[in-house]
Amino acid sequence: MPAEDLKKRLPPGQLLTERFPVLHYGPVPHTEFEDWVFMVWGEVETPLRLNWAEFNALPRTRVRMDLHCVTTWSKLDTEWEGVHLRTLLETGLVKPLPGASYVIQHAELGFTANLPLDLMLQENFLLATHYNGQRLSPQHGYPLRGVCGAIPGRTDLRDLYLWKGAKWLRGLEFSSSDQPGFWEQAGYHNTGDVWLEQRRA
Numbered sequence: 001m002p003a004e005d006l007k008k009r010l011p012p013g014q015l016l017t018e019r020f021p022v023l024h025y026g027p028v029p030h031t032e033f034e035d036w037v038f039m040v041w042g043e044v045e046t047p048l049r050l051n052w053a054e055f056n057a058l059p060r061t062r063v064r065m066d067l068h069c070v071t072t073w074s075k076l077d078t079e080w081e082g083v084h085l086r087t088l089l090e091t092g093l094v095k096p097l098p099g100a101s102y103v104i105q106h107a108e109l110g111f112t113a114n115l116p117l118d119l120m121l122q123e124n125f126l127l128a129t130h131y132n133g134q135r136l137s138p139q140h141g142y143p144l145r146g147v148c149g150a151i152p153g154r155t156d157l158r159d160l161y162l163w164k165g166a167k168w169l170r171g172l173e174f175s176s177s178d179q180p181g182f183w184e185q186a187g188y189h190n191t192g193d194v195w196l197e198q199r200r201a
Contacts (some may be wrong), residue, residue, distance in 0.1 A: 001076075009066055009076060009150070009152055010074055011068055011074070011159070011194040011195050011197070012195070012197055013072055013197055014068055014072055014073070014074040014194070015072055015073055015074065016073075016074055016075075016076065017073045017074065017075055018075070019075075020067075020075060020078075020131075020140070021069070021071075021073055022139045022140065023069065023071060024139075024167060025111075025182070026109055026111075027109075028138045028139055029108035029109060029138075029168050030138075031108075031138075031142065031143055031168075033052045033143075036051065036052045036143070036170075037049055037050065037051060037170070038050045038051075038055050038144065038169075038170060038171060039170065039171035039172075040088070040093075040094050040171065040172045040173075040174070041171070041172075041173055041174070042100070042104075042173040042174040042175050043096060043097040043099055043100035043174040043175055043176055044094055044095060044096055044097060044100065044174050045095040045096075045097065046095070048088070048093055048094055052143070055083070055144070056129070058083045058087060058088070058091070058093075059083070059087050059091070060081060060082065060083060061081070061082070061083070061084055061087075061126070062079060062080065062081045063079070063080050063081075063123065063124065063126055063149075063151065064077060064078070064079050064080075064151070064152070065078055065080060065124055065147070065149030065150060065151055066078070066149055066150040066151075066152060067147075067149045067150075067162050068149070068150065068159070068161055068162060068194045069161060069162045069163070070161040070162070070163055070188065070192070070199050076152075077152075078131065078132060078149070079131070079132050079133065080126050080128045080130065080131055080147055080149075081128065081129060081130035081131075081133075082126045082127045082128035082129045082130065082144075082147075083126070083127045083129075084121075084123070084125075084126060084127070085103070085120050085121055085125065085127065085172070086121045089121070094174075096117065096174050097174070099176035100117055100174040100175065100176060101116060101117055101175070101176060101177075101178075102114060102115070102116055102117060102174070102175045102176070102177065102178045102179070103115055103116075103117050103120050103172050103173065103174055103175070104172070104173040104175055104179050104181070105146050105165070105166040105169055105171075105172060105181070106166075106169075106170055106171045106172070106173060107166040107167060107168045107169050107170055108168035108170060109168070111166055111167075111168070111181075111182050112166065112179070112181040112182055113146065113163070113164055113165065113166040113181040113182065113183070114178060114179055114180055114181040114184060114190070115148075115160075115164055116178075117174070119148075119158055119160070120146075122157050122158065123151060123154070123157065124148055124149055124150060124151050124154070124157050124159065125146065125147070125148045125165065126146070126147050126148075127144060127145075127146060127169065128141075128144070128145050128146070128147045129143060129144055140167065141166075141167030141168055141169070142168075144168070144169045144170075145165060145166065145167045145168065145169050146164075146165030146166045146167075146169050147162070147165045148160045148161075148162065148164050148165045149162070150194065158193060159193065159194045159195060160191070160192045160193060160194060161192040161194055161198075161199070163183050163188065163192065164192045166181075178190070184201070187200055187201055188200060188201065189201050
């Protein structure tokens with residue numbers, strides 16, 4: 001890749017890697033699909049519950065993104081498959097109330113991650129089930145994770161560090177107020193913009 005192109009895609013303080021490092025807090029959860037349910041609740045007209053088959057029947061999309069981790073590694077041109085949050089809105093399955101401004105991602109083991117609703121509706125946030133054509137591995141969030149990255153050439157999107165998408169995702173809580181997630185409570189920046197190096201609060 002020409003140095004000028006790489007400069008446009010590599011945020012300050014980041015280093016390229018060909019690997020996909022595994023970073024998380026706590027053990028890797030074990031999933032039983034008979035009990036798996038994806039839920040949406042809070043500031044919505046009607047709560048939503050989908051089992052694994054129903055979630056996988058939703059309209060799907062593929063997105064190619066660059067990943068940027070707060071620990072300073074970046075991995076370019078990763079391909080993800082899953083469901084955009086805006087698809088849930090466009091299909092009418094989720095109807096946010098007027099006061100809904102934030103979404104709290106709830107994952108296994110009580111883990112949470114927070115984002116403004118408008119950022120989660122961007123094309124570079126995905127409820128992902130596949131990575132590079134394969135089902136997610138348990139270490140990378142199987143069976144479902146929120147993933148946020150940077151779409152090359154899309155300067156109209158806000159690019160966030162990877163921690164703002166939760167692994168082992170089980171539900172989304174729409175809220176009128178922000179609720180700092182696990183890492184934000186531990187001192188990470190509440191927004192996590194990669195180009196502004198918003199790593200710590």
